[in-house]
Amino acid sequence: MKRFVEGVSRDQASFLPECLDDFIGADNPVRVVDVFVDALDLRDLGFERVDPRSTGRPSYHPAVLLKLYIYGYLNRVQSSRRLEREAGRNVEVMWLLGRLVPDHKTIADFRRDNGPEIRKVCSRFVELCRRIGLLAExxxxxxxxxxxxVNNRDRNFTKAKMARRTKQIEESVERYLHQLDSADRQEPTEAVRSRVVRLHEKIDKLQAEMQRLKALEVEMMASPDEQVSLTDPDAxxxxxxxxxxxxxxxxxxxxxxxxxxxxxxxxxxxxxxxxxxxxxxxxxxxxxxxxxxxxxxxxxxxxxxxxxxxxxxxxxxxxxxxxVTTGMKAKGIFGKHDFRYLDGQDIYICPANQTLSFISHKRETGGLNLRRYGATACKACAMKARCTTATQRVVTRWEHEHLLDDVQRxxxxxxxxxxxxxxxxxxxxxxxxxxxxxxxxxxxxLKNVKTETALSVLAYNLTRVMNILGTGPLIHAIRA
CATH class of the missing domain: 3.30.420 (Nucleotidyltransferase; domain 5)
Known part of the structure; x- marks a missing residue:
């Protein structure tokens, strides 16, 4: 007789009670998180409350919250509220935290207040990778x-966005004014009066929005990069x-x-x-x-x-x-890469096999010292139309251009x-x-975003090393 696989009754009592460790396999990644954090000197890394205070309500040890966050970023659970829920229902998290269930504010405050320390934890794992020979080359x-x-695009303003939004408002105001003129020429009825009221309300809102944009424009122009974000000022x-x-x-x-x-x-x-x-x-x-x-x-x-x-x-x-930042190739004109430089003679050879010799120095606005090279045979050259429209083709060379040549080589x-x-x-x-x-x-x-990035990078590196070595060898390497 066919039948389904059956589970255990929720009311069934066990003769020998199971412990949490029985549910966590020897190769479970959560064991790596536990061993890695326990091996860290959190006091040396700068974490606060490593030592319990003699007065006040007992606090959570920073190792507990650090383990929770590393586990969360390993398993796509970054939100403090979601981490709080996982601590109360996820067997792996129960095992990792010893069945502690911190509230979401405690979890969020830990990430906010320990940014530099969390970034050091990420660096410590990279040091571990170097120590065990994974960074040999x-x-x-x-x-x-x-x-x-977290900032929406509509709450970020640049000069172009500001001009575009201002133009849209002006066009809308102009359109509503035309509609008001049209309403004035119609026979006054209740419907027309109601429409006029609505149009005046819309114009008032747009004028208020215009005043807000003018205030934002002042703040935007005062910014070094001439843009402002309202939700996340650093975005x-x-x-x-x-x-x-x-x-x-x-x-x-x-x-x-x-x-x-x-x-x-x-x-x-x-x-x-x-x-x-x-x-x-x-x-x-x-x-x-x-x-x-x-x-x-x-x-x-x-x-x-x-x-x-x-x-x-x-x-x-x-x-x-x-x-390629020049449009010469698109125009069918020889570019600088078509000219061959002879280092020993300090000259260029053009596509027509003519010599371009040094003629003068030039200093650009950015501070680059350039040398200018020109040819004397350009006027009678049969390839001049493909080279330059000027009397003479000039090629410039940076004083350290040999470094750029080495990169290309x-x-x-x-x-x-x-x-x-x-x-x-x-x-x-x-x-x-x-x-x-x-x-x-x-x-x-920015400082908080750097903390989130460090946790994401740490989670990626942990996963990568576990895939390379396996959880058992990685735990052994951490303890060594």
Whole structure:
């Protein structure tokens, strides 16, 4: 006779009572969280209330709340209210916390008040990875990704948004005024009078909104980047890869090792551009590896002559493509890359095999010292129409341009570098966003967003190492 698998009756008593540990397998990730936090010196990391106070109501030990948050970010439960519910119904959390059930305010206050300390915990796990040999090769891929803030796009204002909104209000007011003129020419009835009242109310609301926008404009123009966010003051409007799309949020930077794909360093910035982040992220990665030299691969969004020079000064070897910022190729005109530089002779050779010699120095507004090279045979050259419309073609060269040539040479010698970068650094961002439920940060302000990012990075690294080593060997490594 066929039948279903049957469970145990809820009223059935057990002869030998089961303990919570019986429900947690030896390879359960929650055991890693427990051992890792217990191995930390929370006092040394700066956590408060490590020692109980002699007076007042007993508080929760910071290890309890830290374990709860790490478990939450490992399992897509970041909300303090949801963590409170999990503590009362989730067997794994009951085991982890010893059946303690902190209230949601206590949980939220811990994350808010211990941001720097939580970020140190994330760094300690990276140190553990280095100690057990997972960070043997000092090579990283760097990239940034835009994460949405709690601030809605309609509550963020830039100069363009302000002008667009002002124009919309003016057009609406003009339209309502025309409707009022039309109503004045009609025979006065109750319906017409009611319509006039509604139109006046709409105009009053729009005029009040215009006054509010003018006040916001003053605040916006006083901001360094000329934008203001009302819900999260630190969130910024940023363009994304989609054409015409954007997000109000933060730019999360990550340096991921190319061997085991662990996030060795991360940061959160308010600029939508990655151009000034190459050297800072590379130096953070150097500190994580504890090395003097490191190889870095990044995309063209990080290309900056000043940043490449700064990398060379601190022992960083970058590999990244140079973006095409000139329209010469589209016009069918030779670009600078078509001219060959001879280092020993300090000359350029043009596509017509003519020599361009040094003619003068030039200093740009940004402080770059340039050398200008020109040819004397341009006027009679048969290829002049494809080269320049001026009397003479001039090519400029930065005083440290040999560093840019070295970057291009490394890229030419390693054509798979960009593929390695993409496969290394983009997957962690996808994993973190999936764990966030493809939603936004829960907290406001940059310092709190950095804390959330650190917890997400720690959860990612924990999962990655457990997949590489297994839970048992990782627990053994933590205890060693």
């Amino acid at each position: 000092a090579s990283v891929a760097i990239d940034g990704s835009k994460f949405k803030a 910024r409007s940023m363009a994304t890869s989609g054409r015409g799309s954007g997000v109000v949020g933060y730019n999360v930077q990550a340096a991921v090792d190319t061997t085991h794909h662990l996030i060795v360093a991360h940061d959160v910035i308010q600029s939508g551009s990655d151009r000034s982040s190459l050297t800072p992220m590379a130096e953070l990665a150097k500190q994580a590896f504890k090395v003097d030299k490191i190889d870095v691969v990044a995309d063209r969004g990080y290309f900056s002559s000043e940043q490449i020079k700064a990398c060379a000064d601190v022992g960083v070897t970058p590999t990244l493509p140079k973006p 490394r890229l030419d010698n390693n054509p798979l570098a960009m593929r390695i970068r993409r496969e290394t650094v983009e997957h962690p961002f996808g994993t973190i966003k999936a764990r966030m439920g493809a939603t936004h940060f829960l907290m406001k302000r």
